[in-house]
Amino acid sequence: MKHTLSVLVEDEAGVLSRIAGLFARRGFNIESLAVGHTEQTGVSRITMVVPGDDGVIEQLTKQLYKLINVLKVNDITDKPSVERELMLIKVNATNDTRSEIINFAQIFRARVVDASDESLTIEVVGDPGKMVAIVQVLDRFGIREIARTGKIALTRESGVNTEYLKAQTASALIA
Template sequence: MKHTLSVLVEDESGVLTRISGLFARRGFNIDSLAVGPAEKAGISRITMVVRGDNRIIEQITKHLYKLVNVLKIQDITNIPCVERELMLIKVRTGDNKRNEVLEIANIFRARVVDLSEYFVILEITGDPGKMAAIEKLLEKYGICEIARTGVEGLEPSRFMKINRF
């Protein structure tokens, strides 16, 4: 089973190296990794997707807490949360297929960020399921390149009304 972990760390050089080294030494693979500044200065949020049962995730969490720079770890897999990912996808549009590709992009609310005679580059933001769905639909046109950011996720506040867009 895939688990999404949200890890708050001190924003210091080498933290990501120590975390990835821990995973490598233990033989765990990271399926998705996204890192960026958190809400407080000097703190970064690492969002990672890892495979394993609850026992393995518990073991990973214990090992992560042993690292000096790790402040908080939260498994947000089973918590209602907002998850998003960004994907750039370059699709072949020759042979008069551009309109079909642009229709699919419109349905998925993708933005055209580059357009040429034979290719279009789309920017898609959404949950991982949305990424897989549009990728599958665009395969028949010829996908040339894909770049994905990895999953980001935040737990909504339980005490505030959340507007969903």
């Protein structure tokens, strides 16, 4: 199972390197990583997606807390949260396919951020499932390049679990 960890750290040189080293020494892979400043001066948030069962994640959490620059570790995998990623995708585009690609971008609420005679670059923001879906749709045009940020996430203060609501809506439509 993949877990999303939100780690608050002191904003100092070498913190990310120490965390990555901790994972590497234990043979764990970080599938997604995003780092940025928080609302609090001197504190950064590292959001990472890590594969492993609950026991592995519990052990990693304990190890993270042993690092002096780590302030808080929160496994938000099962908590109601807002998750987003950013992806730039450069797609082959001819005069014949350009409008079709733009229509697909609009369906995904993406936007064209660069255009040339031979390609379009599209910016997509959304959950990881949306990223997979638009890549599948645009693949037939020929994808030249993809750049993705890691997942960023914050827990929902409302406590509303939209994944639960989506599942309920989908089952109501099927019934």
